[in-house]
Each structure stands twice: as C-alpha cells, then as structure tokens.
Amino acid sequence: MAYYLALISPSDSPIYETYLTSSKPHNQIASSSTSTFPSWSSFPTFNNNQHNVQPSSASASAGQPPAIPPKDPFPPQFLGGPGTPSKPTSGAIPNNLTGQPPQGVEKHVMQMIAFSSLDIVEDVMVGTGSMYLKMIDKFNEWNVSAFVAPSVKLIILHDIKNDEGIRLFFMDVWEHYVKTALNPFHTPTTRITSTLFDQRVRASAKRHL
Amino acid sequence: MFNLQSNSASSSRYSLPASAPSPPPNANQTKRSSSYLSTGFTNLSISGIGSSSSNNDLASPAGRGGEMNILDRPINKSRGVEVGLPAWAFLFSEIVSYSQTRVDSVADLEKRLSTLGRESGIRIISLHLLRAAQTSNNKDPKKEYRLIPALQFIHTQVYRYCFGKAADGLEKSVEGDDEYMLTLNNPPLTQHISIPKDLSQLSCEAFSAGIVEGVLEGLDMPARVTAHTVPTDQFPRRTVVLIKLDRSVLDREEGLGK
Structure with missing residues (x-):
C-alpha cells in the first residue's frame, strides 16, 4: 500500500525520490497500535525463522479480501512499516499520492533500506539480462524490487506483492526518465x-500501483 | 558537399545557413537512398547534439504544435521525423568546425567529437531498449549482459539503427584479449568530409566511436573506444572502431563462465 521510489544515478546518488501510497485496498490491517519503530523488547521471541515467514504470509494475504486479517504473528505495525496504521481519528490512509511519507514511516529509514539494497542489485544484475529484478531484498516487511536500465536504476520499496503492477509502473517511470534524459x-x-x-x-x- | 577545411570553415559558416533551407532538387531521392538517416537518427541529432530551444524547428513535428513538453512527446513516432542527409551533413560540419576552434591538437579534436558521440550513445541505448521493450508489450524487458552478445548487438542492431546497415566486420584483436574491432567500409556519417593534408591523422568517425562507447557504458561495459582510418584499395574510407574494454568487464565475463 505504501511505496518508496528512488531513481539512482550511475554514481549511486539519488536523482529522484518520492513516497507513494496506494488507495487500492490490497491489505488493510486493522490495529490500534501507533508504534513507529521496532521495539525489540516487545517481541522477545523474534528470530530469523519467524522473520522469514512473515513476508510470505503478508504476500499471501495480498490477494485476499481486505476483510480477512492476515494470520501473522508479527504484523507489520510492530516493525515500523507502512502497515503501521495512523491514528484512527485521522483516517486510515494518509493523503493519497502526496509525496509525503505515510504516517508512521520514517522517511530516512526507507531511503536507507533502498540504498542498502544497491549491493544486492549489483550482484543480481551481472548474472541476468532481465531489467526487472523483483523482490530481491527484504527488510522487515519491506520488499525491494529494482529495475536496471542503462544509466539509471529504479528501486522501489513495497510492502505487498504486486509484481505485475510494479512492472508496469517501472516501465512507465522508465519511459518518463528516458524522455527526460x-x-x-x-x-x-x-x-x-x-x-x-x-x-x-x-x-x-x-494507474498501476 | 561540405568539406572540412581548416581555414575556410569559419569564413563560410555564416554563408551556409542561407543556402541550407533550399535543399538540393533531389532531396527526396537522397533521403530515400540514405535510409540511415531515419527515425532513430532524429533523436540522436536532436537529443544528443541539439541545443534545445533554438532547435525547435528541427524538432518538428513535435515542436510544430506550439510548446509541447518533452514528457508528452511520443517516442515511437516514425513518420515525418526523419532528418535529411543535407541537414545532417551541415550539422556535422558545424560540429566539427566548432570543435576545431577550441582545440590544440588532432587528439583533442577527436576527443571532443567522441565526447559528443558518447552523449548520443548513452541516449541511443536507452531509447533503443525502451522501444524494443514497448514493441514486445513490456514483457520482461531484457538487455545484453554478456560481452560477445553485447558486441554483436552493437554490430547489427545499433549500427543498423544509426547508420542504416550493420557493421561490415566484428573482429577480436590478436594483440590483446580486451580489444575488439568494428569495421565499417564506407562510414555514412562522414561521407561528405574530406580531411585536409595537415590533419591527416584525424578521423571524424571519432563521433561514431563515441556512440559505441556510450552504448557500451549503458550496458555496464566501460571501454575506451577510438576510431582509425584503415584504407584498403577497394574502400579508401574504411574505418575501424577499436574497442578497448575495461579490465572489470573481462573479470566479470570470466566469473560468469561460458
């Protein structure tokens, strides 16, 4: 539902960044928690195994009707992600497509996640001719997908699985980029x-997300 | 048509534009026979070299309908956007003479031309891949990531795109395993240029070499690319584009295996 998009130049500097939220009800999570940062003491049994389970269950729930809450022992709101709901009084979703990070998401954290996945992007891209590298990295419930075009890399952070939509979105952004370039x-x-x-x-x- | 003369270039610069708007009577014929100045080339000359605002007339038909922003312009428009050979020859002669006024040596001049070509090459590869992806319905867009297929891609597709026909040869150098050569027997870009004697080292195909360099860079294969005129009896203007690849490319290639 929430996305962070960065266009990255060959020198690894960001040339365009934006925060996007989708109004499409892929994965609504009802919760009253307002925690914005992983509080490690709040889930002492957290370990790698469960960490790995979590994103797949989140993605499995993506296609289901929003009424069904995800059966997830560690819902994203613990992890400071986009699933972290805003306060009920302020509406479920922050302003749509405003470029501002959704409430409860640390802007710089998203940037850091995106840029820390650059190494993985570079590892993956040498071995494949595909430009769209889907779900190459995960950080908590954030998935990282990338699109490697000549002289630009597009990196998107997303919390739900949406391969097709993201691919079409990447193609659109790439076209805009090429026209700009x-x-x-x-x-x-x-x-x-x-x-x-x-x-x-x-x-x-x-249109696509 | 436009000779590259070291001394006459600047004096003739101001008289040429007057004659430019009236193309030769057989302009259409010229255009047809010189198919290399087709769709893709428009973008090359507009985007790579053109200086935006003053070029609005050249950028037609997109520029004809008033101020249309670049994001709204279709990238696949293929009709009516061709640039004629006379226009290209004029533009390139101006590029060469402009570059020539600001350099001390032939090597510097070639470097300038190559830099301009590189700017074009970077854009050509983006545009080419984007168009290819869009014509294949955006399904899993791909680019070449292995060295030999990438060179073959340049040899056929990029050359055909820029010059109307594939290169005449792609060879591996016997001297070093990091050197490859692309041969063009009759390079079309510089066909109206005759090099004066005192500049005999100069090859204006440095521009084409720059294009190849830019394309390789877009494919993440940094290389140093130079152009050399290697005449044969049959082809006095035969040009070899020498690609000297960066070590990192060969290391990566080795890592990927066969």
Missing part, C-alpha cells in the same frame, strides 16, 4: 526536479 541538458547525474515529471510518476502510480 533525451534532453541535452540532462546528464545521468542531474537531479530531476521537474514538477511535470513528478506529476507523471504519480499518475502512473495511480
């Missing part, structure tokens, strides 16, 4: 500050 004033390391680009990315997100 065809401008002779753009270099691969130029930050993209165009509001139009921003609008197009949001429109694509609305």
